[in-house]
Amino acid sequence: MMTKGWEEAVRHGEWLELPWEKLAGLAAFPEPGAAPAQPETGSHPHLVRQWLAASSLFPEKWVNRLFSVGGIRWHEEKLALKCFPAAQVNDDPLYRRAKQSSSCGERPAVLYEDDYCLVFDKPAGMAVHGSGEVGQSRGTLDEAAARHLLACDDPLPVRHIHRLDDDTSGPVLYSKNDLAQLRLDEAMRGKEIHRRYVAVVHGRLNNRSGIIREPIGKDRHHSTRRRVSSNGDKAVTRYEMIASNSRYSLVRLELETGRTHQIRVHMSHMGHPLLGDELYGGSIDMLKHQALHGEELIFAHPLTGGKISAASPRPDWLVRLLDRIDLV
Numbered sequence: 328m329m330t331k332g333w334e335e336a337v338r339h340g341e342w343l344e345l346p347w348e349k350l351a352g353l354a355a356f357p358e359p360g361a362a363p364a365q366p367e368t369g370s371h372p373h374l375v376r377q378w379l380a381a382s383s384l385f386p387e388k389w390v391n392r393l394f395s396v397g398g399i400r401w402h403e404e405k406l407a408l409k410c411f412p413a414a415q416v417n418d419d420p421l422y423r424r425a426k427q428s429s430s431c432g433e434r435p436a437v438l439y440e441d442d443y444c445l446v447f448d449k450p451a452g453m454a455v456h457g458s459g460e461v462g463q464s465r466g467t468l469d470e471a472a473a474r475h476l477l478a479c480d481d482p483l484p485v486r487h488i489h490r491l492d493d494d495t496s497g498p499v500l501y502s503k504n505d506l507a508q509l510r511l512d513e514a515m516r517g518k519e520i521h522r523r524y525v526a527v528v529h530g531r532l533n534n535r536s537g538i539i540r541e542p543i544g545k546d547r548h549h550s551t552r553r554r555v556s557s558n559g560d561k562a563v564t565r566y567e568m569i570a571s572n573s574r575y576s577l578v579r580l581e582l583e584t585g586r587t588h589q590i591r592v593h594m595s596h597m598g599h600p601l602l603g604d605e606l607y608g609g610s611i612d613m614l615k616h617q618a619l620h621g622e623e624l625i626f627a628h629p630l631t632g633g634k635i636s637a638a639s640p641r642p643d644w645l646v647r648l649l650d651r652i653d654l655v
Contacts, residue, residue, distance in 0.1 A: 332349060332352065332353045333353070333630060333631040335349050336349075336630065336631075338410070338411060338442050339407075340411070341409055341410070341411045341412050341413065342400075342407045342408065342409055342410065342411070343407070343408045343409075343410035343411065344405045344406070344407050345405065345406050345408075346404060346405055346406075347401075347404050347405060347406055348404070350384065350406055351365060353384060354382035354383065354384055355382070355383045355384075356381060356382060356383065363377045363378045363381050364378075365378065366378055366401070368401065368404060369401065370401060372394060372397075372399040372400070372401070373394070375399050375401060375406065376390055376391070376393075376394040376399055379399070385408075385506065386506070386509045386510070386513075388509065389505060389506050389509055392505065393408055393409055396409065397409075398410075398412075410504055410506055411442065411483060411503075411504055412483075412484075412504075413481075413482050413483060414482050414483060414484040414485075416477070416482050419484070421469055421470065421473050421485075422473050422477070422482060424470050424473075425466075425470045425471075425473035425474045425477065426474075426477070428466045428470055428474075433450070433453065433466060433471060434471060434474070434475070435447045435448050435449055435450055435453070435468065435471055436448040437475070438498055438624075438637040438638070438639060439635060439637040441628075442503065442504075443502070443503055443504060443506070443507040443628065443629050443630055444500060444501060444502055444503060444507050444511065444628070444629060444635075445472060445475070445485065445500075445501040445502075445503055446498050446499065446500050446501070446624060446637040447468055447471065447472060447498070447499050447501070448496075448497070448498060448639045449468050449491055449495075449496055449497060449498070449499045449621075450496055450642065451493075451494050451495065451496040451616055451620075451642065451644060452493065452494060452616065453466075453467065453468055453471075453493065454467045454468065454493045455467060455468045455469060455487055455490040455491060455493075455499060456468070456469045456487060456490070468487070468499055469485075469487060472485045472487075472501050473485060476503075483503040483504055484503070484504065484505070485501050485502070485503050486501060486502050486508055487499060487500070487501050488500040488501065488502055488508070488511045488512065488515055488520070489515060489520065489522075489585065491621060492588065492591075492617070492619075494603075494616035494617055494619075495524075495617065495619045495620070495621065496619075496620045496621065496639070496642050496644075496645075497524065497620050497621015497622065497624075497639045498522075498621050498623070498624035498637045498638075498639050499621075499624075500520065500624060500626060500637075502629070506629060506630070507629040507630075509629075510629035510630075511626065511629055514626060514627060515585075518583060518584070519626070519627065520624070520625070520626040521581065521623075521624070521625040521626070522581065522582050522585075522621060522623075522624055523579065523580070523581050523621070523622045523623040523624075523625075524579070524580045524581075524582075524590060524619060524620060524621050524622055525569070525577060525578065525579050525580070525619075525620050525622050525641075525645075526577075526578050526580060526590060526594065526601050526617075526618055526619045526620070527575055527576070527577055527578075527601065527602045527618035527645075527648060527649070527652070527654070528575065528576050528578055528594050528599040528600065528601050528602065528609075528618075529574070529575060529599055529600055529601075529602065529609060529610070530574070530575070530576065530598065530599045531568075531571045531572070531573060531574075531575075531576055532566075532568045532571065532576050532578065532597075532599060534568075535567065535568045536565075536566060536567040536568065537565075537566055538563065538564070538565050538566075539562075539563070539564045539565075539566065539593040539596075539597065540561075540562075540563050541555040541562060541592075541593060541596055542555065542556060542557060542558070542559035542560055542561055542562055543555060543556065543559045543560060543562040543586040543587070543588075543589060543592050543593075544556035544558055544559025544560065545559075551606065552588075552606060552607070553586070553587055553588045553589075553592050554592065555592060555593075555596045559586075560584075560586055561584060562584045562586045562589050562592075562593065563582075563583035563584050564580055564581070564582060564583070564584075564589060564590060564593045565580065565581045565582075565583065566578050566579070566580045566581075566594075567579045567580075570654045571654070572652070572653060572654065574652070575602070575652045575654060576599065576654075577649065577654045578594070578599075579622070588607075590619060591604055591606070591607050591617060591619070592607065594607075595607035595608050595609075601617045601618050601619055602614050602617075602618040602648070603615060603616050603617050603618050604616075604617035604618070604619075613648060613651060613652070614644070614648055618645065618648060620639070620641065620642060620645050621639055622638065622639060623636060623637065623638045623639070624636070624637045624639075625637075
């Protein structure tokens, strides 16, 4: 999705080219009277850097980084920014692991991709990242992302923006260049990347919808568990019951915060642990991992600001489980 004004921003190899006239029209100076003079054709990159840094078009940190490596050029009334430098695949640890594990790694489905970002549909049982040994049966999602870009002959510096638990399935967002990473990291900190999940829990909820506001901290008696604690970090989860019977409920959940195991801890605290989540009191009779699936990821595009929605279809394990417990 391209928002108005960015239609003529085009990638040429490692460079992003933008007609200067269009770019000047997009600029929004906080104090117009104090804005630097608009550069003219042939201006020194330092003058262009000053104008860009003040224009609010790009993060100042990124503009300064480009300038330091000669990544700002002016050519034939077009500004060129070195936005897409390739990763050094022989030196980058992720690309080295990806090349070594190419014969055994899984290839998850791509839900969205362009030159700036990539959304994978992570299967349950696959880690997003880790220091696992090369040769593991599934590899990591990070390695899958690197293999995907190698196969596309476009080895950009791909990095995950958020994570899911190993046994949670659903969309995971990646950046493909420094600009995207800066913008998407900022969006995560500002709670502007929205994540929606579905879960199967034990019991029927008393209320069809609500908000759980319970702080979460570490469980000092169990190194891998988290617990509701008055001394914990703020955690907010919204929920809505989609379907239920006397024994189980299908619940849609949205996170306002991103604490470790947040949904699992909050639902267990309410007395409704997730099926398959033995760590937090769920039964593993029908499922050996928590019944939690990322349904949709919504974020603003890191260049244009346009709304991107990446939806993940219900995986086979969830379809079979809902059929078995008679929930639609």
